[in-house]
Amino acid sequence: MTRKLTPDASCSIGGVKMADQGAADPGNNNNNKAEASEGTIIKVTVKTPKDKEEIAIAEDASVTQFKEEISRRFKAKQDQLVLIFAGKILKDGDSLSQHGIKDGLTVHLVIKTAHKAGEGASPTASSSTSTQAGTSSTSSPGTEPSPTAGSTGSAPPPTQTPNILTGFGDLSSLSGLGMGSANFMELQQQMQRQLMSNPEMLSQIMENPLVQNMMSNPDLMRQMIMANPQMQQLMERNPEISHMLNNPELMRQTMELARNPAMMQEMMRNQDRALSNLESIPGGYNALRRMYTDIQEPMFSAAREQFGSNPFSALGGNSESGVQPSRTENREPLPNPWGPPNSSNPPESGGSTTGSTSTTGGTNPSVSNPLGINPGSLGNGMFNSPGMQSLLQQISDNPQLMQNMLSAPYMRSMMQSLSQNPELASQVLMNNPLFAGNPQLQDQFRAQLPVFLQQMQNPEALSVMTNPRAMQALMQIQQGLQTLQTEAPGLMPSLMPGGIPGMPTGGIPGMPTGGIPGMPTGGIPGMPTGGIPGIPTGAGMPTENPASSPSSAGTNTAQQQLMQQMLQMFAGGGGGGAGGGATVHAYTGITSFTPA
Amino acid sequence: MDKNTTRYNVQLYIYDLSRGMARSLSPIMLGKQLDGIWHTAIVAYGDEFFFGGEGISSCSPGGTMLGPPDTVVELGETEVSEEIFMDYLSSLGESTYRGDRYRLFEHNCNTFTNEVAQFLTGHSIPSYITDLPSEVLSTPFGQILRPILDSIHIAPPGGNVINGGRNL
Secondary structure (H helix, E strand, C coil): CCCCCCCCCCCCCCCCCCCCCCCCCCCCCCCCCCCCCCCCEEEEEEECCCCEEEEEEECCCEHHHHHHHHHHHHCCCHHHEEEEECCEECCCCCECHHHCCCCCCEEEEEECCCCCCCCCCHHHHHHHHHHHHHHHHHHHHHCCCCCCCCCCCCCCCCCCCCCHHHHCHHHHHHHHCCCCCCCHHHHHHHHHHHHHHCHHHHHHHHHCHHHHHHHCCHHHHHHHHHHCHHHHHHHHHCHHHHHHHHCHHHHHHHHHHHHCHHHHHHHHHHHHHHHHHHHHCCCHHHHHHHHHHHHHHHHHHHHHHHCCCCHHHCCCCCCCCCHHHHHHHHCCCCCCCCCCCCCCCCCCCCCCCCCCCCCCCCCCCCCCCCCCCCHHHCCCCHHHCHHHHHHHHHHHHCHHHHHHHHHCHHHHHHHHHHHHCHHHHHHHHHHCHHHHCCHHHHHHHHHHHHHHHHHHHCHHHHHHHCCHHHHHHHHHHHHHHHHHHHHCCCHHHHCCCCCCCCCHHHHCCCCCCCCCCCCCCCCCCCCCCCCCCCCCCCCCCCCCCHHHCCCCCCCCHHHHHHHHHHHHHHHHHHHHHHHCCCCCCCCHHHCCCCCC | CCCCCCCEEEEEEEEECCCCHHHHHHHHHHCCCCCCCEEEEEEECCEEEEEECCEEEEECCCCCCCCCCCEEEEEEEECCCHHHHHHHHHHHHHCCCCHHHCECCCECHHHHHHHHHHHHHCCCCCHHHHCHHHHHHCCHHHHHHHHHHHCCCCCCCCCEECCCCCCC
16 A cells, blocks of 8 residues: 655645545546546656556556556566666665655666576675775786777677787786786777787788787897886896796797787686686685786886887786886986087986087987977977966976877877878878967978977977976076066077977977877077077077078068967967066967966 | 665765866867766765776775776665676676777766666766767867777776686
8 A cells, every 4th residue: 555655746736545446546547546626647657677658557556556666668577676766776565755855866776586697695796896806906807898990790709819918928928917007108099909800900910011020020029128228127027027038939929819819818717717717726816916017017017118019019907107117217308409509408317418400401310419490490489378378387397298299109009190191191280279269380390290290209209298397497498588588589580591490399399288289389490580698597508590491581571470480379368378578469360378 | 665774875976087177278279168077986885886998897985096086976775786787787788888888979887887777776877977979079089089089998097807818
């Protein structure tokens, strides 16, 4: 018997309740103990995990009645039904209105079945949850990342994530463990992993002659792996690994595996099975855990570092920004990228400041000038926009950010493809708000694009970008220029001929955006001023020569105008980035960018 | 009404997959401000549940490689018992939330979390999370990246797949 404890909203009459047997509720065709009232029929959506149906029921019906209707519709027994609404379980004794179930609302339904795959019975459920914590790390080899990206069909048979490191013999199945930190690298690792698990894509990659070449050379592979300092450390600590690497048979087998995804998956499955058997042995779990922490983790961080833009670089995880140490080791003492005459600016550790780039036009990147910056070709325009300023600052503050981003192999391959496809690159760039308002800049930039993209490819360039001190130096330069501009505006135009060598802008191809290579700057030619001797610290890039800007002799009026604009941008940039100062914003298009 | 039903607290754990990079770089890359790339999970009954490329997974709260959550939102309480919930998850995991149904933009961890939140508490998750894919796709850069992103499956390791095929 349903009892209404709360007044039924729909029953606006003073509660005349007649124990009517359903006559008043045309829609309610169950036997009922419905309290009569207007008995409006409401349509309630009943949603199961797999299905959903709309059920018409009387507004004032009881839960029991509702369940009867549902059991008919879903072909289930009433006592298997569990109805949930707003987090509450609807009990038979309740009424729908009690819970506030109205027309158009959704009620959740769970159908308890004893023989559901693994569930239905509480013991299984609770035991699985309780063992989760304990086995989470070791059972991940047992987890099924189903390959996807639309490759396999529905309900794929359990497959392993083919992790490229599978080559490493017994440790391959450990690849399922500890896949690294969640950041963009994780994302792209996932992506790569998906790539790998999609046999079609994988075979496409395999068909790439470059890859094949590499894979068919076990020595090369071994060298690559061993060249990584982290790997070396790892090998010292775990001699088994070096044995493994030195075993040509194993390497060959590995490469065969890599070539043949199906075989790889098969092997991984075997490995996983073996491993999980191991787990059941007393003490086995600990062994596995040890194996993981001692071997796999460092190895994967090492391997990931190693493989740079190799498509197989999706090697397990780097748990943190272990990127940093290896980068630091690999990097040469940071040269002063806008090297030239101003060698009084050693921005970084071990900074050997370096040879100035005396060549003009497209300078080749060299150790001393990793960015290949042609001093003459550097412009600073965009670079000094408020946006850039703030970005720079953020980057300086958070070196990890840059490193993370730039070290992402995905980033590199993207830049590569962008450099091969200047159309795409310019498209991407032009859409960028920073460029939006300034067609001149766009043109300039487009001209610079190839050079700029080249620069981005250079790992040295990248590593410079990740150095916080470099960033800071750049900012100093900018600020210096801004100061100069405000202090001695007359100075600038007269220095026009020749660009400012090594203006920060040029110095940071594609800066911060990382993802959008070609962020402002790649050396906008004819930029304000060349020889400004005595530019305050960090700046000081006296001109190389007047003709250094690739695009012109630097003295025509158009250029001058452009430079004026640029100068104004400095001032504007100073306002935005440093907070305060001139507020000239030459490019309205930039206003959308605010320091994040 | 019986008030003696046990109630379980339900929380939403929000993680920023980009570790702050989105907040800084999104204006440049996308042209609009995105405060994070959000991954969410439901925490209830002492466990964390989330949907990833592997299907529905669970672990101890904060136990994935993502570490502790950036934000925790209290979704409220539920009367649903753990047993019923696991039933529910199993059904979901066999149907709409199988591993291969993962789609980074349209059917991702946040879709799952939203659905589970509604199931458990009747509340949805904050809209800034569920709006993220459309925000990204509405930018030119997002459109360009779309084919690549579509193949990404986010599956923070450290979890145990529920209703998973093989428990050896």
